[in-house]
Amino acid sequence: xxxxxxxxxxxxxxxxxxxxxxxxxxxxxxxxxxxxxxxxxxxxxxxxxxxxxxxxxxxxxxxxxxxxxxxxxxxxxxxxxxxxxxxxxxxxxxxxxxxxxxxxxxxxxxxxxxxxxxxxxxxxxxxxxxxxxxxxxxxxxxxxxxxxxxxxxxxxxxxxxxxxxxxxxxxxxxxxxxxxxxxxxxxxxxxxxxxxxxxxxxxxxxxxxxxxxxxxxxxxxxxxxxxxxxxxxxxxxxxxxxxxxxxxxxxxxxxxxxxxxxxxxxxxxxxxxxxxxxxxxxxxxxxxxxxxxxxxxxxxxxxxxxxxxxxxxxxxxxxxxx
Amino acid sequence: xxxxxxxxxxxxxxxxxxxxxxxxxxxxxxxxxxxxxxxxxxxxxxxxxxxxxxxxxxxxxxxxxxxxxxxxxxxxxxxxxxxxxxxxxxxxxxxxxxxxxxxxxxxxxxxxxxxxxxxxxxxxxxxxxxxxxxxxxxxxxxxxxxxxxxxxxxxxxxxxxxxxxxxxxxxxxxxxxxxxxxxxxxxxxxxxxxxxxxxxxxxxxxxxxxxxxxxxxxxxxxxxxxxxxxxxxxxxxxxxxxxxxxxxxxxxxxxxxxxxxxxxxxxxxxxxxxxxxxxxxxxxxxxxxxxxxxxxxxxxxxxxxxxxxxxxxxxxxxxxxxxxxxxxxxxxxxxxxxxxxxxxxxxxxxxxxxxxxxxxxxxxxxxxxxxxxxxxxxxxxxxxxxxxxxxxxxxxxxxxxxxxxxxxxxxxxxxxxxxxxxxxxxxxxx
Numbered sequence: 001x002x003x004x005x006x007x008x009x010x011x012x013x014x015x016x017x018x019x020x021x022x023x024x025x026x027x028x029x030x031x032x033x034x035x036x037x038x039x040x041x042x043x044x045x046x047x048x049x050x051x052x053x054x055x056x057x058x059x060x061x062x063x064x065x066x067x068x069x070x071x072x073x074x075x076x077x078x079x080x081x082x083x084x085x086x087x088x089x090x091x092x093x094x095x096x097x098x099x100x101x102x103x104x105x106x107x108x109x110x111x112x113x114x115x116x117x118x119x120x121x122x123x124x125x126x127x128x129x130x131x132x133x134x135x136x137x138x139x140x141x142x143x144x145x146x147x148x149x150x151x152x153x154x155x156x157x158x159x160x161x162x163x164x165x166x167x168x169x170x171x172x173x174x175x176x177x178x179x180x181x182x183x184x185x186x187x188x189x190x191x192x193x194x195x196x197x198x199x200x201x202x203x204x205x206x207x208x209x210x211x212x213x214x215x216x217x218x219x220x221x222x223x224x225x226x227x228x229x230x231x232x233x234x235x236x237x238x239x240x241x242x243x244x245x246x247x248x249x250x251x252x253x254x255x256x257x258x259x260x261x262x263x264x265x266x267x268x269x270x271x272x273x274x275x276x277x278x279x280x281x282x283x284x285x286x287x288x289x290x291x292x293x294x295x296x297x298x299x300x301x302x303x304x305x306x307x308x309x310x311x312x313x314x315x316x317x318x319x320x321x322x
Numbered sequence: 323x324x325x326x327x328x329x330x331x332x333x334x335x336x337x338x339x340x341x342x343x344x345x346x347x348x349x350x351x352x353x354x355x356x357x358x359x360x361x362x363x364x365x366x367x368x369x370x371x372x373x374x375x376x377x378x379x380x381x382x383x384x385x386x387x388x389x390x391x392x393x394x395x396x397x398x399x400x401x402x403x404x405x406x407x408x409x410x411x412x413x414x415x416x417x418x419x420x421x422x423x424x425x426x427x428x429x430x431x432x433x434x435x436x437x438x439x440x441x442x443x444x445x446x447x448x449x450x451x452x453x454x455x456x457x458x459x460x461x462x463x464x465x466x467x468x469x470x471x472x473x474x475x476x477x478x479x480x481x482x483x484x485x486x487x488x489x490x491x492x493x494x495x496x497x498x499x500x501x502x503x504x505x506x507x508x509x510x511x512x513x514x515x516x517x518x519x520x521x522x523x524x525x526x527x528x529x530x531x532x533x534x535x536x537x538x539x540x541x542x543x544x545x546x547x548x549x550x551x552x553x554x555x556x557x558x559x560x561x562x563x564x565x566x567x568x569x570x571x572x573x574x575x576x577x578x579x580x581x582x583x584x585x586x587x588x589x590x591x592x593x594x595x596x597x598x599x600x601x602x603x604x605x606x607x608x609x610x611x612x613x614x615x616x617x618x619x620x621x622x623x624x625x626x627x628x629x630x631x632x633x634x635x636x637x638x639x640x641x642x643x644x645x646x647x648x649x650x651x652x653x654x655x656x657x658x659x660x661x662x663x664x665x666x667x668x669x670x671x672x673x674x675x676x677x678x679x680x681x682x683x684x685x686x687x688x689x690x691x692x693x694x695x696x697x698x699x700x701x702x703x704x705x706x707x708x709x710x711x712x713x714x715x716x717x718x719x720x721x722x723x724x725x726x727x728x729x730x731x732x733x734x735x736x737x738x739x740x741x742x743x744x745x746x747x748x749x750x751x752x
Contacts, residue, residue, distance in 0.1 A: 064411060065713060067432065087749060147583070154587055170577075173731035259579040260727065261530065262400050262720045268727035269734070269742060284404040285717070286750055 058294035064287035078294035091278040099247030102183035114198035131192030143256035178272040201235035251276035365391040367417035371402035375667035416638035418647035425716040434460035437467035438637040453708030468634025469655040470672035474600030475699030476623040483616040484595040488518040494621040507624040511574040525574035530723030535598030536562040538628035545712030567736035577730035604668030620690040627705035670699045721746035
């Protein structure tokens with residue numbers, strides 16, 4: 001029986017044994033999972049587990065300086081406390097303020113920059129790579145340089161403003177001045193990155209559209225407004241969401257910008273203490289593990305809500321257009 | 323040695339340390355049993371929060387013990403102590419030797435059992451005064467977990483050239499006599515500002531720094547002897563705060579935060595004429611000489627006495643080479659080494675016997691115009707009336723310092739700033 005089946009085959013020597021063939025099928029079914037497994041394993045260990053564990057800690061009264069408090073169940077008490085914690089509300093306000101001040105100019109600048117980089121010009125590759133440089137430089141290095149630039153007595157920016165007759169500004173002191181300075185650092189680091197994303201999207205816009213518009217007599221600005229922007233909408237939505245998430249998690253820049261003895265207080269009056277800084281301050285600085293974890297989770301929930309709102313707004317817009 | 327040296331570098335390291343903590347929190351591995359063989363090759367890790375001036379001593383120790391290699395790491399002051407707390411909690415990740423600053427040491431008392439007890443390792447606590455050993459002991463006194471390194475004997479550093487230009491006395495004894503207490507010091511500041519030809523020079527560097535020096539002299543600071551915080555009940559705190567806030571209002575403060583790059587610049591550009599200076603601060607004067615060629619001098623601190631800063635070396639039990647680490651920590655804090663650190667680096671020893679030893683007591687310091695630093699710091703150390711310490715002393719000091727910064731920045735008056743500080747302090751324990 002087996003021999004007759006085998007005889008049908010044209011090249012018995014090359015015939016694969018039965019087991020490996022089954023293995024091959026198994027391979028086809030399993031291997032995609034194996035390929036993506038490293039990501040999910042790493043994500044589970046370093047992303048999902050810490051997140052869930054933080055969620056658990058946020059519902060306990062755990063404080064490092066209170067022996068035996070580990071595992072004391074508190075339910076949602078920490079979250080309730082957040083709502084009337086003036087420092088939390090202040091941090092929320094700072095985070096949103098710095099977020100708006102940094103995200104909007106950053107994306108507008110990136111759009112303009114991408115438009116310019118899309119022109120045919122000499123040394124295009126050099127400029128396109130150049131705009132990414134601030135992004136690959138470390139936050140710490142960039143921020144330390146900016147702290148010098150924003151120095152009160154001998155900073156370059158105050159010197160330049162002095163030439164214009166503006167009185168010395170103590171950038172760390174004021175709420176708006178410190179937000180502006182921190183937003184400048186964020187904008188400096190992320191504009192080029194977003195510009196490259198826009199540039200890639202711009203290059204996918206069919207050239208015929210511009211040609212047709214040009215024949216119809218549309219100028220460059222009109223083309224940018226009526227072709228480029230609408231064609232870029234999904235990309236713009238993507239960058240808005242990514243920058244929003246980044247802005248809500250802002251940590252390194254305000255921490256290193258601070259000149260106070262304890263950099264997690266975000267200035268002499270918490271004027272630039274962001275949510276991430278406040279969480280760190282409570283968790284590691286004050287050893288309130290439960291409460292610090294609750295701040296982290298509140299931050300996470302806030303991000304989810306804001307991103308969902310973004311997506312809804314985008315869908316609504318698309319609906320109106322259709 | 324108190325806060326971090328050059329702010330920028332330390333900040334950078336601090337940020338790195340923060341990242342390291344976050345990473346190590348999830349990647350901790352349990353440490354093996356301590357190796358007790360004294361001659362086995364070992365690399366000892368030492369975690370500090372500023373330059374303790376140990377580089378030459380390490381070399382000397384490595385020559386004496388060829389099997390030992392020493393590796394030092396530094397983070398900024400806040401991050402260093404936070405990391406140590408986190409690593410003790412996790413039971414791993416500590417270095418073989420960890421430094422602890424005196425303002426932070428009380429916060430580790432409840433974890434005394436996580437450190438090697440030096441009393442079991444042939445250390446005689448009478449090497450130090452009780453006020454140095456008590457904060458680094460368990461509440462029952464059976465465990466000594468920190469060996470005293472330096473202390474912050476206090477002095478007043480001043481610029482004779484700027485004093486002369488403003489018509490103030492320049493001689494050490496005259497300066498000290500003129501500013502016997504803090505109100506007199508602040509009155510002299512008014513006189514200086516009125517008569518100094520250079521209007522860019524202020525009287526002192528930062529309100530927070532001055533406050534630290536003033537409150538250090540009170541018999542009681544932020545805590546009472548039972549370890550209860552008494553910021554609101556203790557009139558000395560409010561008095562010191564109001565004194566400094568008043569001086570800020572009169573324009574005496576340059577408003578430059580200590581231990582930042584701007585502070586370094588302030589030294590170089592002569593932005594202030596006096597600094598309340600503990601012994602460990604001399605590194606700052608050495609690395610940032612005035613660009614105008616002026617020199618610093620040093621005299622008795624107004625009010626006399628007080629302590630600001632100073633540190634301990636500890637050996638966490640979770641370290642890999644606890645036995646060898648104990649030997650190194652004992653050697654580094656032994657009188658010979660401590661004496662050397664004072665003469666070469668300016669760190670004033672906390673070993674009490676050294677205060678009367680001629681080569682220390684008669685030491686004069688070229689950095690401060692040959693001022694008798696040995697005599698001044700020894701006297702300050704002998705006059706020291708120890709203050710009760712508490713778990714969050716450093717954070718409370720920071721909150722009050724921040725409030726004084728707000729006054730300097732023109733963002734709050736003394737009353738609002740005081741309320742702000744009380745709110746911040748309430749949030750430390752709340």
